[in-house]
Amino acid sequence: MKKNIFFLLTLTLFLCTSVYSQDKNYYYEQISKLAGEKKFERGVELCYEAIKKFPDELNYHLNLTYFLRETKRYEAALLQIEEVYKKYPDNKDVQTNLNWSLQNFAWFLNSQNKKSECLKLFERAYKLKPDDEGNYLGYGYFLKESALYDKANEILKSGMAKFPNSTDIKNTYIDSLLKQGWDEFNAGAFTKARDLFFTAYSLNKEHEDAILAYGSVLKELKEFQKSIELLEYGCAKFQNNQWYKPNLISAYNAYAEYYKSKNDFETALKIYKEALTKFSSDIWLNAYHSLNAILFSYAYDNRFKEIFDIIDDFEKLFDKKYLIMHTRGVFTYHSGDKKKGIAIVYQAYDLMIKERPEYLNELIIDFPLKGFVLTSGGNSEPEAITHAGFHKYCFDFMGADKYGSTLKTNVTGPGNNEDYYGFGMPIYSPVDGVVESLADDFDDIPPSFEPILQDGNHIAIKDANGYHCLFHHNMKGSSVVKVGDVVKKGDLLVRLGNSGFTTVPHLHFAVYSQDWIATMPVKFTEYSIIKGDKIENVKNRTPLRMELIKK
Template structure:
């Protein structure tokens, strides 16, 4: 009896009286209700130490560690508990929560950029969903499906989730993104019809979503620009700070104006012109995109005066806008051409004003953009005896952003551009009409236009569009060949061409007084840049020289 009493006394002295389960819960709840997660760890650990087979303490342990911001430790501890109770559904639910918490932690560390999530996040999401189908695990597993581009599965997954968790407010949004992400991919792959089909499903779920409206806008822009405009307008209202939306809406109007002019739908032009003019008031690129829609209207009607007046007023408001100066100079140049039909003195004055705007704009641009890409040693785009009809910074279409441009024509031994016994009243009177044009360097055809008729009467200016093509070269520069003869382009968009390969023939299409080749080299912003030729034999008014330097007006090249 004495021995048992001594043993009991020793146990009490060593360990104290064991606390009841309810007493442990009381201590734990005091900390958790105060959201003192760090403070809750000690009473939870004490409870598990005294009652290692009490499952609910293990569940609470996982919750406390998750809430303290350490989901990895929470996961470690709940896995240990599951090894003891392998089929316990509540523990599986906690496992799912801990896995979801780890996924969210990884997502947060990746700055919510899916492409930066480690691959382990995918398996974590799948395990969380398999452990227990909860509102949380359903969502992160759906996200992981989208990350793997398993979009059809993601759609089915969220549709099922919406039925099971009808109060999950963010599920419709996630389902919408399961449509929008593949829609965006289809748009990039030039599949606008499929992009529209998918985006329409998304916009039913998220009518106020900017991305959904933009995908529909860009997709319709490729198929029917008129249908694109309402979506651009909606996107602009949803996010006025997106600097690309309004300019792209302006581009849709440009496409529409070209189409309406071609099909003589003047009523639609008249109806939409006030909208175009109103948006043209906007500063910088936003207004510029609508001004570019105004220009073809002015070209078709030859109403250049009102556009010039508008541009001059806007330049006073935005004196440092380079594109505005260049555009004003360009429209003034067209006005000069129109005036030249009846009043050459007035036309000369307008031409000087045009050149001033063009040169001021390009001078500002080149000061702000020194050391631009340039070409050296390129091949002349024509063969034979060639005269330089217009050279670098020659005014009009050879100044401003087209400063580094040439006009080329073929001539005979006496440097005449006309065939014997002709008067220059027909295109065929000119040696150059129908002559071959060659690629100045190897590259890929960027774009072509080949459906516009040549001007019938040389000497009579036309302000309509013409045939041209561009080649993107390996150094990133683009060669541009204009006024091409209708039906003569021998290459297609995307085709690889070699240096010296025939690509088209000289024509008289577009804004042209007579048959010639207008040639320039531009950077990807479509602004001309400096270039030099291969070594050429050049006949100046005074002598014959050999060189690759910039050519001057009236020099003759023998190639």
């Protein structure tokens, strides 16, 4: 009887084990089949069913993690495998699945722009599997995206050494170097930016952004020839990249301006000629302004033959012929043929207005002086080159007494600067804007009957619409602002002086177009016109020549 009982127990145990094994095999077969058929949702359901029946069967848990990832339930997959990892921390398959789940969830969160969470996930993955290619890439990428560039570069450089054929790691490393480089560039740390850009460029000398970055920073470090060489190569190779051409033009400008600042005008002009030949329609504005500045330097030494030779040479390079025509007129005037010079600049102005009628748009601003003021120079003075052609809407304002006299009592002749009511008169900003250029160190010259061509003090303010308010002949050392200062209407800027191309103390004032080519017609918001004992209050008017006004 005891033997029969033992046999029955043995038979029962065998049958249960057999059924148990068959159930497991069934689940494995079905899981494998569903994976092959990519029926991942059904796979999730079956794995939950299998785990409920066999909770200690590790592979069911691993398969569940797989199916959850394939159904894009990345967070659930991670939570699932984290629980398994607590029980089997040393199991290689568990570690691998945890690593994949961390990676998948991180990239999923990246699509939601949750960079900080992504970084934490990849930091865990990297610690778990420090030799995994995906972890080098992901951890380095999110370090870079978090602006932790030094650590990112360290990880990515190591990853590139371990996986030299990984273009993803290499490109991410280059991108990290470039991003850090631009941060240094924008902070003015050009040498450090150059080193970072050079490393990126060395990794791939055909990389579109690396060539641009390296060429751009070399310009800032005055390595102009190498900068232009790189940017010209990139400009030709990446013709759809909108940044190459302006940076190349900027490099040519900086190259020419560098030599201009060294008074090597011949080299500066040679560079501009080359640039105009290549980019006439894009670089003409800078070339035009620099050409005029250089020619004025020649004019100070009466080198007019050279001036006209240069004008002849550049004339064929300018698409906009009225520009070089105006330059010819200005220096024809200064060479002594004043009548012809005036005629040429007006001819140039008329041609320009046909192409650019927007230069006739009237502007309304505040008046820049307070007290009694005589408009000694108004718009379109036919005998004054500084009020003709492109400069026709310039004003000359002089301080005066209530009768319109600019000289103090009992003073005859040109006198001294202090003999004029206007000398030292405060000048105020007529607009809200930013101080964009300034000269404050030129001496005030004694009053005279004939001006001498020379530099003087000035302030230029750019308003919110891009127009430029220019104040000339200011008193030496009187500026209370500096370049970059933000000013408001009515802020004190400087004092009226007698520096530069001038005869007596006065303010030469104009508003120039956004491109600094032409003066704009201006009206002033409000002031009073003084006619003997009569006072007429006016608004939005333009002062007439020799009109006494008060603000």
